[in-house]
Amino acid sequence: MAGVIFSFYDFASLIDLNIGISDRLDENRSESFTILFCDFSNISHALVESNIQTLLRTSDSIVHYEDYYFFVMPYTDRYGCGFVKKMVQDIFGKPIQTAAICYPSDGENSAELLESLHAEVKKIHKIDLDCLYSAANREP
Template identity: 50%
Template sequence: MAGIHFQFGDFKQLLRLNIGIADRLDENRAESFTVLYCDFSEIEDETINRALKKILRTSDTIANYKKDYFFVLPYTDKYGADIVKKLFDKFFKKFLNTFLISYPADGESAEEITEILQTSVKRFCKRDLDYLDVLK
């Protein structure tokens, strides 16, 4: 299994797509999907690729900017996304710098989700994600 990798420039569009699907299919508006941010800055590319193939489902999507990885996990709440995070921790044998944000509980639009993600990652992970500002 492995997630589907998208170009980073399409990240906001990927969020919009998942919001549209969730709004159409999830009438109770539970945590329809969760975005898992992971800082893989100290991990080699080949090791990252092996982990992605082993851990992610084919329905999961990936966008990365350098070693900052964003996983959109459909029909996954924060508890489920935390399990994915722990699988990465175990695979890499280290505690990763991560953050979770769910739709619609934490944000109602792609813009709101990326804004909250930026603010939260800067505060809790001490990582600057200002490059998200240039996405359309």
């Protein structure tokens, strides 16, 4: 098992790709994919890098910006995301600040999903993810 790493500046395009695949394959429009945010600012980068890919499937994608990691997990709803959150907490042995949003319930396009993620993280953890605005605008 290993997630695939993408550039932060391809984040919106990655979301658009997952939306396209979901729309083509998921006729009932249930929660087609989840984006999970994790703040690893209290864990060494080397420890994160050596462990995080083992938690995810090869169909999952990883995007990171500094100490913030975003996992795009196809065919994962909120319930399934809860298992991934627990695995993340268990592998590092400490609480990790996380937040999750799902397509299409939290947004119909990449801009709406990134805005929903920003609002959710700010509401729960008081973290301002202004970096998501550059991803939404696809600015390198």
